[in-house]
Amino acid sequence: MRLFSTTAALLRRFDRWATPALLVVGAAVLVGETMRPLRRRTRPRAERWSRNVGLAAPSLVGMRLALLPAMVGLTQLAARRRWGMHRLALPGPVRLLAELLVLDYVAYSWHRLLHAPFLWRFHRIHHIDLDMDLSTGWRFHAGEMLASIPYRGGVPALVGVRPVTLLLYEAVFEACTAFHHANLRLPFGLERQLARFMVTPRVHGIHHSVVQRETQSNFGVVLSLWDRLHRTLRLNVPQQHVTIGVPAYADADEQTIRQLLKLPLAPRRSWASLDGSVPKREPQPLPVDELAE
Numbered sequence: 001m002r003l004f005s006t007t008a009a010l011l012r013r014f015d016r017w018a019t020p021a022l023l024v025v026g027a028a029v030l031v032g033e034t035m036r037p038l039r040r041r042t043r044p045r046a047e048r049w050s051r052n053v054g055l056a057a058p059s060l061v062g063m064r065l066a067l068l069p070a071m072v073g074l075t076q077l078a079a080r081r082r083w084g085m086h087r088l089a090l091p092g093p094v095r096l097l098a099e100l101l102v103l104d105y106v107a108y109s110w111h112r113l114l115h116a117p118f119l120w121r122f123h124r125i126h127h128i129d130l131d132m133d134l135s136t137g138w139r140f141h142a143g144e145m146l147a148s149i150p151y152r153g154g155v156p157a158l159v160g161v162r163p164v165t166l167l168l169y170e171a172v173f174e175a176c177t178a179f180h181h182a183n184l185r186l187p188f189g190l191e192r193q194l195a196r197f198m199v200t201p202r203v204h205g206i207h208h209s210v211v212q213r214e215t216q217s218n219f220g221v222v223l224s225l226w227d228r229l230h231r232t233l234r235l236n237v238p239q240q241h242v243t244i245g246v247p248a249y250a251d252a253d254e255q256t257i258r259q260l261l262k263l264p265l266a267p268r269r270s271w272a273s274l275d276g277s278v279p280k281r282e283p284q285p286l287p288v289d290e291l292a293e
């Protein structure tokens, strides 16, 4: 068995069921955010969508032809060598739950690493989008996909996650990424219930705020549990007070596909706006773990 195969049977099966399922989720999110927008747009949709799709294309190719095969190959290697959980005789449901929790914690911790100086070079391309909607959920630099291979493939392999669970989680990860980036106004009561355990559009909107302290919050992908445990949860910022983006990159003319593809090589900028001002927010009346409307 080869370590790296883009046509492994598991991946072909993933293509057959996950791709149509994710297209349905994407279409539902698109209809929802068009009919019930959460935040007011600051830029024309066509301008951002053409750029975001232009960035998503190489990134999705990188995911399908490099990240997924590498993650599957590494977890298959771990199964043959009986690493980690492969040595434990756990009951099936317990094993599955443990694997899914490990994978979601890997996603959370990888996202925190993306905000550290070196990986921010790539991840800032995602964050400097001037509005946030479904298309932001695909707007990643292909380099970020490739850079994630050792961590997102290596840690699950060492822990002994099975390849089939890894692909199942990957589909959930992609569906949740589409959902929480959506500019979708859910009924507030419903979203407040959902936000108790998972990442929702209002929760992730705070992570894309121009206020740096808010960007350093809400790193979760599926569950909000990890943000609660690590005290990085921040729910109390009203969505109409959230401005999306990074102050140092507020100029839309700097965000062509070509400039964004080259951005990892450019020097990092401080957080401040080009006029030197730094967005701040007064303390909020609600406790930090209570969702604001």
Ligand SMILES: [Zn+2]
Residues within 6 Å of the ligand: 111, 114, 115, 123, 127, 207
């Ligand atoms: Zn981020």
